[in-house]
Amino acid sequence: MTPPSSTSIPPLRWGILGTGGIAHDFVGDLPLLSSASVTAVGSRRQETADAFGDEFGIAHRHTDAEALADDDTVDAVYVSTPHPMHFDGAMAAIDAGKAVLVEKAFTVNAGQAEQLVRRAREKQVFLMEAMWTRFLPHIVAVRDVLASGRLGDIVTVSADHGQWFPDDPENRLFAPALGGGALLDLGIYPLSFASMILGPPKRMAMIDDPAFTGVDGQISVVLGYDGGAQAVVNTTLRAVSPTVAAIVGRDARLEIDSAWYRPSRFTITDRDGHAEAFEFPHEGHGLRYEAAEVARCVAAGQLESAVMPLDETVQIMGTMDEIRRRGGYSLPGDPDS
Numbered sequence: 001m002t003p004p005s006s007t008s009i010p011p012l013r014w015g016i017l018g019t020g021g022i023a024h025d026f027v028g029d030l031p032l033l034s035s036a037s038v039t040a041v042g043s044r045r046q047e048t049a050d051a052f053g054d055e056f057g058i059a060h061r062h063t064d065a066e067a068l069a070d071d072d073t074v075d076a077v078y079v080s081t082p083h084p085m086h087f088d089g090a091m092a093a094i095d096a097g098k099a100v101l102v103e104k105a106f107t108v109n110a111g112q113a114e115q116l117v118r119r120a121r122e123k124q125v126f127l128m129e130a131m132w133t134r135f136l137p138h139i140v141a142v143r144d145v146l147a148s149g150r151l152g153d154i155v156t157v158s159a160d161h162g163q164w165f166p167d168d169p170e171n172r173l174f175a176p177a178l179g180g181g182a183l184l185d186l187g188i189y190p191l192s193f194a195s196m197i198l199g200p201p202k203r204m205a206m207i208d209d210p211a212f213t214g215v216d217g218q219i220s221v222v223l224g225y226d227g228g229a230q231a232v233v234n235t236t237l238r239a240v241s242p243t244v245a246a247i248v249g250r251d252a253r254l255e256i257d258s259a260w261y262r263p264s265r266f267t268i269t270d271r272d273g274h275a276e277a278f279e280f281p282h283e284g285h286g287l288r289y290e291a292a293e294v295a296r297c298v299a300a301g302q303l304e305s306a307v308m309p310l311d312e313t314v315q316i317m318g319t320m321d322e323i324r325r326r327g328g329y330s331l332p333g334d335p336d337s
């Protein structure tokens, strides 16, 4: 299978809010999408805005979200701050009438997500969660396989996302004030994957264990769906887990190689054991595919993506709210915080 062509993607001028790790990856991947440009950056400090601007040749440098959102050269704002800051950054862009791509986790909780979605719909602006995995060529192909019915009725979905981090209270992943924890950073990938395949869960069982700062350090969740299908999800900040995913159907199973949430490949094994492997040639990081989706939707006048719908983003935030409620993990921006 070959990846979709990126030659016909409409132009879009990006403004980047936040100059951290993923902002570097996102802007670094955009040159592979020839129609995209970055015209402005927003940072908390002039020095960091200038450093990012110098590194990537970005002309307009701002020191707050509102100024970035009001920049006339910007068509779409990419919100790449820590999760608790997504709400204000995205709201400023929506209020300025800009299209908005918000990093995962979209917000801290479903209540914030609902507010952003409501405001975007009022203002008639495009809004999307930056769940980049959904737009990667191998996941596009997974959806094609599912639509073809080759796997038969889906019985089980399993996926994990674990990474190792040293015990550092300054690390965003461990910092309660920055929305730390495995769930919203890593666990969201397998939860979103399960949602893409099986829809909203009807039942849930979970076991959790806190990290040394009190944020969630490891969580395993089993989700139950109408019709009897189940999803098994693990996420941890303590170890590099296999990061593999499987979709198990009555007729065949599809297994995505590590790291399944990045550009990868998969194998389909029929019930009789016959296996077929699928490769997806790629270059770069892979973040440009979500940027291409924003450009396509904006050019077509769509207010959301059919691949990552806003109601589904809110639903996934609600699932994570319930997991955090059961585990007793609250975050800044929660009603009880």
Ligand SMILES: NC(=O)c1ccc[n+]([C@@H]2O[C@H](COP(=O)([O-])OP(=O)(O)OC[C@H]3O[C@@H](n4cnc5c(N)ncnc54)[C@H](OP(=O)(O)O)[C@@H]3O)[C@@H](O)[C@H]2O)c1
Pocket: 018, 019, 020, 021, 022, 023, 042, 043, 044, 045, 048, 049, 080, 081, 082, 083, 085, 103, 104, 105, 130, 132, 172, 178, 184, 185
């Ligand atoms: N799609 C992916 O593969 C992926 C990967 C990693 C992270 N993410 C998501 O992207 C977001 C950012 O993650 P990251 O790893 O890029 O984080 P990071 O390296 O810590 O960068 C976050 C940036 O946000 C800005 N910021 C605003 N308020 C801040 C505050 N109070 N404390 C710290 N930084 C603040 C800072 O930029 P300024 O100094 O310029 O203001 C900072 O550099 C998170 O929501 C995360 O889940 C996505």
